[in-house]
Amino acid sequence: MFPASLLRHPLLGSAVLTLAACTANGPRADLASAPPPPAAVGPVTIGIAAINDFHGNLEPPKQAALLPDGKGGVTGVPAGGAAYLATAVRQVRDRYPHHLTISAGDLMGSSPLASALFLDEPAVEVMNRIGLDFNAVGNHEFDHGVPELLRKQSGGCAKLTDREPCQIEPFKGAKFRFLAANTINRADGRTLFPGTALRSFGTGSRKVTVGLIGMTLQGTTDLVNSKVQATVEFRDEADTANALVARLKAEGADAVILVIHEGGRTSGTPDPNGCEALSGGIRRILDRLDTRIDLVVSGHTHWSYVCDYATYNQEKPFLLTSAGVWGEYVTDIALDIDPATHRVVARRAHNVVVQSEPYISLSRQVNNSTIVPLVAPDPEVAAYVARYVAASTAYVKRPVGWLAEPLEKSEGNAWGTGGRLGNLIADAQLEATRAAGAVIACTNPFGIRRSLLTQPNHTVTFGDLYLVQPFNSELVTMTLTGAELKEAMEQQLDDKAPEQLLACSAGFIQTIDRSRPIGDRVVGMTLDGVAIDPAKSYRITVNSFVANGGDSFMAFVKGRERSIGISDIAALEAYLKPADPMRNASREVRVKDLRPELKTNNLKAPPGITY
Structure with missing residues (x-):
């Protein structure tokens, strides 16, 4: 009734033998009276x-x-x-x-x-x-x-x-x-x-x-x-x-x-x-x-x-x-x-x-x-996906400026700082808001999403800029006293959020000491070599996210006489326009860190946090 080779099959043999026994001993109706298989058990x-x-x-x-x-x-x-x-x-x-x-x-x-x-x-x-x-x-x-x-x-x-x-x-x-x-x-x-x-x-x-x-x-x-x-x-x-x-x-x-x-x-x-x-x-x-x-x-x-x-x-x-x-x-x-x-x-x-x-x-x-x-x-x-990539190509590939070399987003031990790319962005934002009286511009490194790439001929495209700053945040220039500015800078190193040292424009230098108590870790601030005066007023530019207390920088909410400027990405595009000479990012170290070994989050860094 069944080929011997089928009866010897390791997976089918026993089942075939059982079926053969049933059909040999009586009509198939007997199968209906067999007890049902046990119900499934376990999770x-x-x-x-x-x-x-x-x-x-x-x-x-x-x-x-x-x-x-x-x-x-x-x-x-x-x-x-x-x-x-x-x-x-x-x-x-x-x-x-x-x-x-x-x-x-x-x-x-x-x-x-x-x-x-x-x-x-x-x-x-x-x-x-x-x-x-x-x-x-x-x-x-x-x-x-x-x-x-x-x-x-x-x-x-x-x-x-x-x-x-x-x-x-x-x-x-x-x-x-x-x-x-x-x-x-x-x-x-x-x-x-x-x-x-x-x-x-x-x-x-x-x-x-x-x-x-x-x-x-x-x-x-x-x-x-x-x-x-x-x-x-x-x-x-x-x-x-x-x-x-x-x-x-x-x-x-x-x-x-x-x-x-x-x-x-x-x-x-x-x-x-x-x-x-x-x-x-x-x-x-x-x-x-x-x-x-x-x-x-x-x-x-x-x-x-x-x-x-x-x-x-x-x-x-x-x-x-x-x-x-x-x-x-x-x-x-x-x-x-x-x-x-x-x-x-x-x-x-x-x-x-x-x-x-x-x-x-x-x-x-x-x-x-x-x-x-x-x-x-x-x-x-x-x-x-290919349909939308094709539809966006002209916008993405539009040349917007020039840069001497690509700039890497800070990672690893430098996570929470802006690095050379942060320097470039801050300098661009200061340049864009000088007419509003700005003397210092700062950006939050967590808002720098990607490295800034260049094309082989040093051209930067809009797509390159957008990957770095995809938020289209307006620049806000405000008035703070030196004491309020110090309060804001202390929030870089408090326990309210991950440590994040703002990337600020050329001429503004901070000195920090993590061994000191929270609220007293910024031990020096100078602008063009002159100490920041706690009683004096300064015009400061940040993006709208930071201006509204983003990333726990609540001191900036106190800013007065606010002036709304162009977007962060527009400022960077304008800064990169001149082709002669080609822009290069400053290598200046704008935060003097007295106790870098005490940094607590120089660990595995994601490509961007919380922003």
Whole structure:
């Protein structure tokens, strides 16, 4: 009846023999009376593909993801880009019959021109194609105002900004759901978007339900413009989350995930799956969270980590993750849920490098690595991205000026300083605002997003400038006394935010001593060799973000007699216009550091933080 070769097949033989015995001893109807197979037992696994801080990076960002090389060192792997990210996310999801894809905010804003020129509509459409389920709003989602953010969810071509929507195609809006539990409309007291969501998997006794809470950091209020501040308020993260856990549990959630646009930083050898010396804003939130939350997916700091938070606080055994920035990683997370006891019995995660295509940095060729697999670009997403790249090419490639040599964004031990690139930007901003009386201009290094590249003939394009300063922030010139200026400079070195030494214009020199108490670490300030007089008034230029207290520089809010100037990028473009002589950035060291060994955050540095 069955070939002997089939009966000997190692996978099929026993099944075939059983079927043969049944058919030999009676009619097939006997099969119907056989006892049903035992019900599945054990936990139900939910797979989660998590990302954060994509920032509209449709193309590979020419940035290396850092990871241990297995030999005690570190290697950089070219990573990121929407088409590669699409494949990586799909590969994570394919590992799990039940899965979610979530983002911890800043999908858009501070985006390269291929997305920014089109109001980040392509960033949303890429995420539709990737299959994103939920995005917790981040601070950059508010860059174009609340009405425009609402359009991102619902779609349509209403013109709500100074830029034209729907330039390439009709915009249908996000197929995924924005979550904003702590963003409250001042007009009616309701959340701007839903704060929570429920998603169920399986059936019958194997059915499990996952509850999600999504939110941004409360500090978003300091990172958005005054119109947004007047429309919505951002409430305490832990209080908001804790108030929602009981409701989700009552609605049947077996597991609770907090997706939050706030994060931390780690130290030591760069390791996307490590958690050494975790610091940052997320810790104050975790230490107050309801322990019925099982997983915290974070963002905002552009760091990558996987943390068992119980190693920091045994009473708060959360699994904490973050996937870096610009689609360089996707976090593969698994939650094992016992459907009988309705609780999570195991959880695990690791960051997967989205290895993309080689690129040339300022100093070397960054090639692919054999340490992690290559990712093949998704052809549908690649074709979609190509349309927007082509549409933006003329704008991106427009020559705007000249520079003697490319300038690298400060990283590593110089992170938190502006370096030569910061000197160039500050000098450009002073030049642009001298007519408003400016004698000093300062810029925040965290707002310097990329290195400033040049073309082979020393030409700088608008696209080159935009990658460095994508915010289009207006320059604000204000009056401060010398004492108020010192107060602002002390905020570089306080405990309110990561250390950040402002990059200031030529002639202004600071001397700092970290061994002194907070509030008294700036021990000298001179302008053109003359000590700053605490009682004298000075005209100071900063960008509008810093002028409004961004990055915790609240002393600048005291600035009087404010004059609004051109944008930061326009100032830099004007400064680079002259071709003879070609501009070169000053090598002047404008901060004299008496105790550099006491610097606390000269660790693994992301390509930009919090701005």
